[in-house]
Structure formats: C-alpha cells, structure tokens
Amino acid sequence: MTGASSNSDPSAIVESMEDNPDEGCHIYRNGYYSSGISVVEGILEVNIIQMTSIQMTESQAENSLVDFVVTCQGSLPTDVCTVVSDPTCQVSKSVVCDPVDISDECLLTIRRSFEEPGTYCINITLGDDSSQALASALISVNGGEST
DSSP states (O other), X not given: OBOOOOSSSTTOOEEEEEEETXXXXXXXXXXOOOOOOOOOOOEEEEEEEEEEEEOOOGGGTTSEEEEEEEEEEESOOSEXXXXXXXXXXXXXXXXXXXXXXXXXXXXXXXXXXXXXXXXXXXXXXXXXSSOEEEEEEEEEEETTEEO
C-alpha cells in the first residue's frame, strides 16, 4: 500500500508504506527536514580559592563551620551542591544542594558544617540548566580550625 505524494511543493514529504506480513510494516519518508541547534557556553571551570574556619563561642562549638570561597568561569550557576566524603572521596557522608542567585561575577561563599574533627574530601559542583562543573579539595578539620 502506498501513500499520496504532492509535486506542487519541492519540500513536500513523500511517504510510502509497505505491508510485509513476515517482517511487519515499514515506513519510508523522503523530503526535507530541519531542526534548530542552540549553542550554550556552560560553566567552564570551578575553583576553590579559599577555605576559612569560622570562630565560634564555646557554647556553639558542637560543629565546626568552614567557609569555601568559590569562583567559576563561563555562564553563571543557578545551584551549588557540596558532597562531603571520607578522605578517599569514596564514601559520601553528606550532600547539600542550594539554589544560588548570582547576577554579575561568579564569586560565592559556601558555608558548611562538620560534626567532628577529621580529614574530609569536599566536592563542590556548580550547575545551571545546561552544564555542571566540579572542584574538589581535601580539608582537615580540627576542633574549629581547618587547613
């Protein structure tokens, strides 16, 4: 069985169908097709440029707080995720994701808490609708101080 075709439009689609009981129905289409492609820059690079322990009073000393100053290049991120893992970066201890609102320059400070002293692997991921970029660091947290 064959479908109709039109010769009045050079971009018309000619469609034919074959009914083959052994191998099913096949559709053959000839003609012109178009599609749109959008090129986006994406987030190209993430860097942790500073890690600073936040000094707390003795009554607040249950958790150690560390500020991570992060920069990026490329498009501006809309969210940030921090994964805290063991020193080998294999076993995840916590994952925190937050939306960010950056309007001008990609420079942000991320504050994270650590329940106990130790060495941790930190993965910070910045993302937007079309890309993600990751920076990693090892951090040693020692009772309110970090290196």
